[in-house]
Amino acid sequence: AQGPLYLGLDFGTSGARAAVIDEEGRVVQDVKKGYGEGAAADWIGSWHRVLFELIGSVDPQIRAGVAAVAFDGTSATALLVDPRDPAHGVLAPAKLYNEAQNKEVAAAAKAMAPPAHTATAPTSTLCKLLTWWNEVDTDPAATHWRRHAAERGLSSPGPSTSASSVGSRGSTPSSGPAPLLLHQADWLAALLHEDVGRGTSDWNNALKLGFDPGSEAYPDWLARQPFAELLPARVVAPGTPVARVSAAVAARTGLPGDCLVCAGTTDSIAAFVAAGVTEAGQAVTSLGSTLAVKLLSTTRLDDAAYGIYSHRLGDVWLVGGASNSGGAVLRRFFSDEQLKQLTPRLRPEAPTRLGYYPLPAPGERFPVADPELQPRMEPRPADDAVFLQGLLEGIADIEAAAYRRLADMGASPLKEVLTAGGGAANPKWTEIRQQQLGVPVRAAEQGEACYGAALLARQGARQARAAKAAASTAVVAN
Ligand code: ADP
Structure with a gap:
């Protein structure tokens, strides 16, 4: 049954x-x-x-x-x-x-x-x-x-x-x-x-x-x-x-x-809903070709200069912004297979301090609004693992700056970050990001938009059942 x-x-x-x-x-x-x-x-x-x-x-x-x-x-x-x-x-x-x-x-x-x-x-x-x-x-x-x-x-x-x-x-x-x-x-x-x-x-x-x-x-x-x-x-x-x-x-x-x-x-938004976050302060970072952050907030933020705007979900706001950095930069240098092979050699406990700002091309929107911003990915160390770590640290810096910027603008304080997209599978990157973000970071169990849509269908059915129950209670009470 x-x-x-x-x-x-x-x-x-x-x-x-x-x-x-x-x-x-x-x-x-x-x-x-x-x-x-x-x-x-x-x-x-x-x-x-x-x-x-x-x-x-x-x-x-x-x-x-x-x-x-x-x-x-x-x-x-x-x-x-x-x-x-x-x-x-x-x-x-x-x-x-x-x-x-x-x-x-x-x-x-x-x-x-x-x-x-x-x-x-x-x-x-x-x-x-x-x-x-x-x-x-x-x-x-x-x-x-x-x-x-x-x-x-x-x-x-x-x-x-x-x-x-x-x-x-x-x-x-x-x-x-x-x-x-x-x-x-x-x-x-x-x-x-x-x-x-x-x-x-x-x-x-x-x-x-x-x-x-x-x-x-x-x-x-x-x-x-x-x-x-x-x-x-x-x-x-x-x-x-x-x-x-x-x-x-x-x-x-x-x-x-x-x-x-x-x-x-x-x-x-369906992909965000799929991650299952419901409380203000919970966020989902999408580490795909680009780096997108979405934070549940009790306050609504809109700032066109940074490309930030808010969607409404129930009684909270889903504040989102996107950087031009992300996995597309990694792919310029490494295949997914190479990323997998290099990852065990990364040492999150020993930061490279290379100070990169990885971008696929000049220009950034968020957390820095500067159409002329130049990528910083030099000098390149001889060891590819160190280079990769520098890139991942740089992207993690951008992610942390993005959430700090949202907080400065008045969003709910960050409590937890779930990760979706190709970068979510990298445990060393998760460690690096957790150090930068200062809150728990874990992979989202579900990241498929269709799963988020199914959760909305469930929510609708529950709402209809509750309305029906309330109506029959009202009939009984009368
Ligand atoms: P999109 O759907 O936006 O194209 P995906 O969510 O499929 O992106 O993620 C692909 C990205 O994930 C690629 O840009 C790739 O560089 C990155 N990626 C893949 N494997 C890893 C890994 N092991 N560590 C870090 N990044 C990875």
């Missing part, structure tokens, strides 16, 4: 991955699928196909026990859809997380948002929406989403005279509803519940759209824009139950009819 199970689905940059966990958080099954060659020609079709293939590759008995599902997607990946049929009514190719929009659009975003707002970055979801908004059918380079919208009977609001009228007002009257902007994770969830309404998103995905998770609303500067009717109307906490899977999807997939689809999050 198995208890309820929870399915987390991660749609990353190169493929999708699913984890099913039980009530205790044990992984019951883990499956993955690449998007395949040619996916780039039709991302939407690939995601759609891979979603049902992934669910289909979960053991049927396990599938039948899934009480809740949640998704994570790449941050700022956006779609424009017909809200009445989001599966087939995608109006234009998806705009991917890393697609920078043009200067005029970024300038228009800057003109409407507060200075240095994260939604003003050229890759932000807001800029993607503005690009769509300003596309007109007379522009031959445009994707003609307005024509698709008109064919489907959707209203086609927005500037309809000139492509240069960035941010201008005006709308074309029409009978149908307006098109709807969804994030990748919102859209995938909608494929399962098929109950879109005017759209549901989550605090994390909606941050780069301009949503304010502090007041839990779109700020005035955004809500008064003429394109505001395209925004998802409901933006909820990650893990909030949204709707049950549709009857058609339950029949097609073998998921139970009462399986809940819960609000999701972004891929990097």
Whole structure:
């Protein structure tokens, strides 16, 4: 006999991955699928196909026990859809997380948002929406989403005279509803519940759209824009139950009819959630190609100069920053195999004092904001093990400086650091870092985004059960 199970689905940059966990958080099954060659020609079709293939590759008995599902997607990946049929009514190719929009659009975003707002970055979801908004059918380079919208009977609001009228007002009257902007994770969830309404998103995905998770609303500067009717109307906490899977999807997939689809999050936050930290002062350092730090804090910090911003998770803030240093520098000098061979010769108890600041190229963002900062990785000692130790010490210095900077800015004091990414496997580096950081450092047991999404699904199911129990208690009390 198995208890309820929870399915987390991660749609990353190169493929999708699913984890099913039980009530205790044990992984019951883990499956993955690449998007395949040619996916780039039709991302939407690939995601759609891979979603049902992934669910289909979960053991049927396990599938039948899934009480809740949640998704994570790449941050700022956006779609424009017909809200009445989001599966087939995608109006234009998806705009991917890393697609920078043009200067005029970024300038228009800057003109409407507060200075240095994260939604003003050229890759932000807001800029993607503005690009769509300003596309007109007379522009031959445009994707003609307005024509698709008109064919489907959707209203086609927005500037309809000139492509240069960035941010201008005006709308074309029409009978149908307006098109709807969804994030990748919102859209995938909608494929399962098929109950879109005017759209549901989550605090994390909606941050780069301009949503304010502090007041839990779109700020005035955004809500008064003429394109505001395209925004998802409901933006909820990650893990909030949204709707049950549709009857058609339950029949097609073998998921139970009462399986809940819960609000999701972004891929990097899902990876953080996977580590299982819950208290202010707990942090996760990701030692992948770059060095990223994320700290749970009771206070919210935002500082564009350092590229620091805060996501909301429950009642705490997830403050994040990223250095340009990290594993990519190590890879310039050593293969992963060489790293493994040299590591036993490292002597954390005997610091090299080489004073390196390892960077793959000049320029740093955090903890030092200096676009001209030069890498310091010389002199190179004859012994590779000493050189490697110097590099690892240098990166550990940067990590420690990053957490000190967050504390100086008012974040909750650091209590514990969990480690994710390729560098987490290096025990000597962990020792070096522990000396620098002055708090316990250990590897995160789970670092996969799909596991974090599964934890959100579990949280949503628990929330729904608690609400049901409260409702039946109220009935009894009456
Ligand atoms: P990403 O997903 O960001 O590319 P990963 O989390 O896969 O990165 O981590 C890869 C990085 O980990 C590489 O840049 C590599 O230099 C580093 N790495 C791999 N093995 C070790 C090791 N034993 N010690 C330190 N760093 C390592």
